[in-house]
Amino acid sequence: MASRKGSHQSRGNGDKYSVLLPTYNERENLPLIVWLLVKYFGESGYNYEIIVIDDGSPDGTLEVAEQLQKIYGEDKILLRPRAKKLGLGTAYIHGIKHATGNYVFIMDADLSHHPKFIPEFIEKQREGGYDLVSGTRYRGDGGVYGWDLRRKLISRGANYVTQVLLRPGASDLTGSFRLYKKEVLESLVERCVSKGYVFQMEMIVRARQGNYTVGEVPISFVDRVYGESKLGGNEIVSFLKGLLTLFATT
């Protein structure tokens, strides 16, 4: 591997990290998240690639992605677009197919997840040889910015109910900033049937079922769009339905 500027040695032990970024209407945020990913991966010296899975965004996200590809190179920015908005699970499956890394990051493209935690995820994974490392907002110095009392109450309340019913061995089940061994992600995504928040919960529950090991890293979650995506009654009801389904079937 080519050596880099400065005192950071290239961590050349053969590991490569593929970052899956499912996008829908992220024209504004995509360049920023890519810039941050390039910055933190570059500084840490780990080998990586970014896979953008755009679901036919009408706002031109794909065009911005193509510009980024020209700036950073086709070996670093891979485009795997789809025709229309399909589920998150299928986005991961689609993205993994062409991933050349042996580890896979999943995260949100809207800047709520900050790439500065990536080296921490990697170090945690190496420390314990974990099959998956989950970012948690509820432990250590993890936390949230931009949530009012109602939102925090719902979040902690839902998490408590989940802990009591499922006893999952992980503190943050609905979080979607995670690092997986590629074969573990492939195996889990195939088995999961839920949608939305519950999908991420099901991934961890099935990981425990399969005796995969789970590590945790505290992360900060900066919610910039909470004004638009209020957590309404519908979402709470479908969350509870999903939770009860997992309770009864796993």
Add this chain to the structure above:
Amino acid sequence: MTKLLEWVFGVSVIGAAWALVTFDLLNLRLPVAYKEVAWPMPVYLLVVFGCYSLATVGYRVATFNDCEEASKELQDQIKEAKEDLRKKGLKM
């Protein structure tokens, strides 16, 4: 065993033990004190669990970290990123 079955099993075992003592199902002729203590136990335990839950969730909401610095850092980095990308030729 699913979590649901674990719960059903657990509740059945505890329920059986409770009924055994409260209603003296095996004619063990236990002291009256045992029955008096056992009888309200289910309600008592539910209330205790309810209070524990409220206290736990309340504590966790109160100590939920607010990441002020993370937000500020992000704002600064967004400015820096936009500048840098503009220089690299990105048209936004």
